[in-house]
Amino acid sequence: MFKLGRKWAERLEFGAFTLPVLISIIAVFYYPFMLTIRYSLTKWNGISKNPQFVGLDNFKQIFSGDANFLNASWFTIKYAILYIVLVNVLAILLALVLDMKMKSTTWLRAAFFIPYILSLVIVGFIWKFIFMQGFESLGASTGWGIFKLSWLGEPNLAFISVLLVSIWQSVGFYLVIYIAGLQSVPEDMKEAAKVDGAGPVRRFFSITLPLLAPSITISVFMALTNSIKVFDVILSLTGGGPGGTTYSVAYDIYRDTFQNNLYGYGTAKALILFVAVLIITVIQLTIFKRREVEA
Amino acid sequence: MKSKKAGRIVFEIFMIILSLLFLYPLFLTIINSLKSFSEVMTDVIALPKSLAFENYSYVWKYINYPRLFLNNTVITVIGLAGIILISSIAAYKLARTKSKTSNLIYFICIMPMLIPFQSIMLSVLQMAKNLNLSDSTWGLGILYWGFGAPLAMFIYHGFVKGVPREIDESATIDGASGFSLFFRVIFPLLKSVTTTIVIIDVMWIWNDFLLPLLMVNGSPSTKTLTLAAYTFVGQYTSDWQYAMTAMVMAVLPSIIVFMFLQKHIVKGVVAGAVKG
Numbered sequence: 059m060f061k062l063g064r065k066w067a068e069r070l071e072f073g074a075f076t077l078p079v080l081i082s083i084i085a086v087f088y089y090p091f092m093l094t095i096r097y098s099l100t101k102w103n104g105i106s107k108n109p110q111f112v113g114l115d116n117f118k119q120i121f122s123g124d125a126n127f128l129n130a131s132w133f134t135i136k137y138a139i140l141y142i143v144l145v146n147v148l149a150i151l152l153a154l155v156l157d158m159k160m161k162s163t164t165w166l167r168a169a170f171f172i173p174y175i176l177s178l179v180i181v182g183f184i185w186k187f188i189f190m191q192g193f194e195s196l197g198a199s200t201g202w203g204i205f206k207l208s209w210l211g212e213p214n215l216a217f218i219s220v221l222l223v224s225i226w227q228s229v230g231f232y233l234v235i236y237i238a239g240l241q242s243v244p245e246d247m248k249e250a251a252k253v254d255g256a257g258p259v260r261r262f263f264s265i266t267l268p269l270l271a272p273s274i275t276i277s278v279f280m281a282l283t284n285s286i287k288v289f290d291v292i293l294s295l296t297g298g299g300p301g302g303t304t305y306s307v308a309y310d311i312y313r314d315t316f317q318n319n320l321y322g323y324g325t326a327k328a329l330i331l332f333v334a335v336l337i338i339t340v341i342q343l344t345i346f347k348r349r350e351v352e353a
Numbered sequence: 354m355k356s357k358k359a360g361r362i363v364f365e366i367f368m369i370i371l372s373l374l375f376l377y378p379l380f381l382t383i384i385n386s387l388k389s390f391s392e393v394m395t396d397v398i399a400l401p402k403s404l405a406f407e408n409y410s411y412v413w414k415y416i417n418y419p420r421l422f423l424n425n426t427v428i429t430v431i432g433l434a435g436i437i438l439i440s441s442i443a444a445y446k447l448a449r450t451k452s453k454t455s456n457l458i459y460f461i462c463i464m465p466m467l468i469p470f471q472s473i474m475l476s477v478l479q480m481a482k483n484l485n486l487s488d489s490t491w492g493l494g495i496l497y498w499g500f501g502a503p504l505a506m507f508i509y510h511g512f513v514k515g516v517p518r519e520i521d522e523s524a525t526i527d528g529a530s531g532f533s534l535f536f537r538v539i540f541p542l543l544k545s546v547t548t549t550i551v552i553i554d555v556m557w558i559w560n561d562f563l564l565p566l567l568m569v570n571g572s573p574s575t576k577t578l579t580l581a582a583y584t585f586v587g588q589y590t591s592d593w594q595y596a597m598t599a600m601v602m603a604v605l606p607s608i609i610v611f612m613f614l615q616k617h618i619v620k621g622v623v624a625g626a627v628k629g
Contacts, residue, residue: 071531075446076458078439079502086499087465090476097475160365168615169372175607177560177579180600183586184382187593192381195397287469290562294583308471315475325475332472339467
C-alpha cells in the first residue's frame, strides 16, 4: 500500500512539473497543426461557418501550376541560398578580424550587433527611407551612379535590396556565434602550425575552419530557417513589388490567407512549406553534423 | 616590429570607419526625425538646422505612446514569466527522470522548433478566438508561453544535465521536496541560463510583428509599438519626418536595454545559439 502511494506521488509530481508546458505547446503547435491539416482539405472564405470539404483539390491546384506560388518559391530559394552563403562568409570574415586584440574590439562587436536588436519591420522602413530619399541626397553630394539607380523600383535591384537589408540586420548575430566558436580554437594548435611553416591562409583552411564546424552547423541552420520564413522585411521594404517580384513563400501564404480570404488554399500552401522546411533542415543537419571534427 | 604596429593601427582605424558606415542608416534616421518636413525633402544627409522636437510630441500624442509602451510591457512580462516558469520546471524534471515517457515528452516539446509559424498561423488565430484570447494583451502574452517554450526547454534541459544530482539528494535529506526543492535550491543555480533566455525572449517578444498583427491589431488599446509604427508609416507615407520619429520611438526602448545589458546579450546569444 505504501509503495503504491509513493509511486503515485511521484507520478503526480512528474505531472505537476511537465503538464503546464505540455499543455501550452500542444495548444499553440500541435492542436493548430491538426487544424491546419483539416483546413488544407477545405474551401473556406473564413466567413461562412462551415468550411466546405474538397479533399486534395487545393494541393492539385497548387501543384498543377500556381504562378504566384511558383514565383514566390523561386524567390525564396534564390534568396535563401544567397543569404545563407553571404551572411555566413561575411560573419566569419568579420569574426576573424574582431577576434584579434584591438582597443576598440568591444565597441566594434556592439556596433555590428545593434541592427539585430531592431524589429525587422522597422528595419525595412528605415531602409525604404534611405533607398527612396537618402540615396538622392547621397547621389547629389557624391555624384556616384550607384545612388542614382532605382533600388526598389527595378526587379533585380529590389531583390538585391531585400537581401542586403536582411544581411545588414542580422550579420551581427552570426558574428557573435563565430566569435564564440573562434575562442574555442586552441591557441597551441595555431602556434604549432605556424612553427611548421603554414601561412595565415593555410592555417585558416586547415585548422580554424574545420574546428569552426559546430558554429557553422548552427549558423547555417539558423540562417536557413530564418531565410525560408522571410516576411517582415519584405512587407515594409518592397511590399512584394515591383510587379510582385519580391513575394516570398511566407508572404504569399499570408496574402492568400488573410488578404484574399482563401483560408483553405493558403493553409494548403502553409502545409507544403512545413514539409519543405522539415526535409531541408533534416538534410542540412545530417550533412553538417557528419563533417564536424573534435578539437 | 614598429611597422607591424603601425599597420595594426591603420587596420583598426579602417574597422572603425567600416562600423560607422554600417551604422550610418541609423544615424540618418535619427537626424531626420529631428528635421522639419521641408528640410527632409531638400537634403536627407545634412544635419538639422534646428532641432524639431515637436515631431516627437506629435507622434507621442498621435499614437498614444505611453499606452503602447504599457501594452508591450504587459505582453513581454506575461510571456516571459510564463516561459521561464513552465520551461524550467519541466526541463528540470525531464532531465532528472530517465524513462521512455520522459524522453518522449522532451521530444514532443522541442520538435515544434521546426514548424514555421506561417504553417499554423491561421489555426492559431482561430483557436485564440475560440478561447477568448484574441484582442487582449494578456491573451497574447499567454500564447507566447507555448511559442517560447521549445527553445527555453532545450537550453534549460542541456544545462540541468550539468547540475550534479547530489544537490537534489542532499536537499531532499534536509526535508525539501517537489516545488520547494526546485525553487529554493535548483532555480537559483540556473541563473546564468535564465538570463540568456530572458534576453533572447525579450528581444523577440518586444519586436515581434506577425503574431501581434494577427492577435491584437484590432484596437489602439491593445496594439504594440511595432504595430503602431507599421500603421503610422502606412498613413504618413510622404511625411517622412514623422515616420522617422515613429521609428526612433519604437526602437529606442530596445536600444536602451541593449546598452545596459550589452555584455550579457553577447554572452546570452552565444550560450543560446551554440548550445541551442
